[in-house]
Amino acid sequence: MDRIHLMTVFVAVGEEQNFAAAAHRLGMSRPTVTRAISNLEEALGVKLVLRTTRSVRLTDVGSRYLDDVRAILARISDADEAATGTNRVMQGHLNVTAPVLFGNDYVLPCIAAYLDNFPAMSISGYFLDRVVNLVEEGMDVAVRIGHLPDSSLKAIRVGSVRRVLCASPAYLKSRGVPLHPEDLGQHAIVAATGVSPKIEWRFGRDERDISVRIAPRLAVTSNDAAVHAALLGVGITRLLSYQVARHLAEGSLQAVLTDYEEEPWPIHVVHGESRYGAPKVREFIDMLVSHLRKHPDLR
Numbered sequence: 001m002d003r004i005h006l007m008t009v010f011v012a013v014g015e016e017q018n019f020a021a022a023a024h025r026l027g028m029s030r031p032t033v034t035r036a037i038s039n040l041e042e043a044l045g046v047k048l049v050l051r052t053t054r055s056v057r058l059t060d061v062g063s064r065y066l067d068d069v070r071a072i073l074a075r076i077s078d079a080d081e082a083a084t085g086t087n088r089v090m091q092g093h094l095n096v097t098a099p100v101l102f103g104n105d106y107v108l109p110c111i112a113a114y115l116d117n118f119p120a121m122s123i124s125g126y127f128l129d130r131v132v133n134l135v136e137e138g139m140d141v142a143v144r145i146g147h148l149p150d151s152s153l154k155a156i157r158v159g160s161v162r163r164v165l166c167a168s169p170a171y172l173k174s175r176g177v178p179l180h181p182e183d184l185g186q187h188a189i190v191a192a193t194g195v196s197p198k199i200e201w202r203f204g205r206d207e208r209d210i211s212v213r214i215a216p217r218l219a220v221t222s223n224d225a226a227v228h229a230a231l232l233g234v235g236i237t238r239l240l241s242y243q244v245a246r247h248l249a250e251g252s253l254q255a256v257l258t259d260y261e262e263e264p265w266p267i268h269v270v271h272g273e274s275r276y277g278a279p280k281v282r283e284f285i286d287m288l289v290s291h292l293r294k295h296p297d298l299r
Helices: 002-014 019-026 030-044 060-087 098-115 169-175 179-188 221-232 242-249 279-293
Strands: 049-051 056-058 092-098 121-127 141-146 153-160 163-167 189-192 199-203 210-215 219-220 238-239 253-257 267-270
Touching: 002 019, 002 030, 002 056, 002 060, 002 098, 002 121, 056 060, 056 253, 060 199, 098 141, 098 242, 098 279, 141 179, 141 221, 153 279, 163 169, 163 210, 169 253, 179 210, 189 221, 199 253, 210 242, 221 238, 221 242, 238 242, 267 279
Parallel strands: 092 121, 092 141, 189 219, 189 238
Antiparallel strands: 049 056, 141 267, 153 267, 163 238, 163 253, 199 210
16 A cells, blocks of 8 residues: 555544544445554554554554654645646635634625635635634634744734724713823723733833733623723723724714724734645635735734
């Protein structure tokens, strides 16, 4: 058996943790799958799989080998797509993730345009207010807001956003406009958090940073709920500029303490190194990068 075939069988066994399930997934018999794993272990001279009567478990070497083999097979697939992509219709599936409001307002229009251009493509959009692990959760492309940790992922900067404090004009008229971060102690605060009723907000861009301990009058678990509460006049909230850009432009919300804002946060389109070689991914990334870089709210 050729090595690529053995690797493909090993990935199925490693992901399914069961020989019968791997055989069903591959359309093969269980003895054929078992023999392929034995042949691979013999060729490598190491134990990859620990077998019991009820389950299959990877050895430590097997777990590391699974990650490496996945990357190798992905590169082979990408190379095949890159070689044949110009001669065939773009087809397949993409998994894309972004924060909830950002995904709805800025990524979804690009997804719609992409699907219109490539009718044989499909996309799953995972719009979540948490950091999604691209490798473990099978994402092709992600939008990340904030400074990125060092990783093997590739990132393309497309813009920036600010953290802004804002409230409805009616609230500010009745309670006054804060002129210094310490004035927030005299105001009702709406915080988008479900973690703790005590929150520290930082202000400023240099060594003169100011920290203010906040006790929210209203704590909510989503950014859109914080926006809605601010629109209702509940109090002052702190959100990213794109989340309230429309309301600030319309005048239904008003920014405060703008002289004390932190440095802007970068926005990146993030992808796996090998994934960028696949035409379907490359086309989407190119469209998304161009779309986001042109957007006035993200400059």
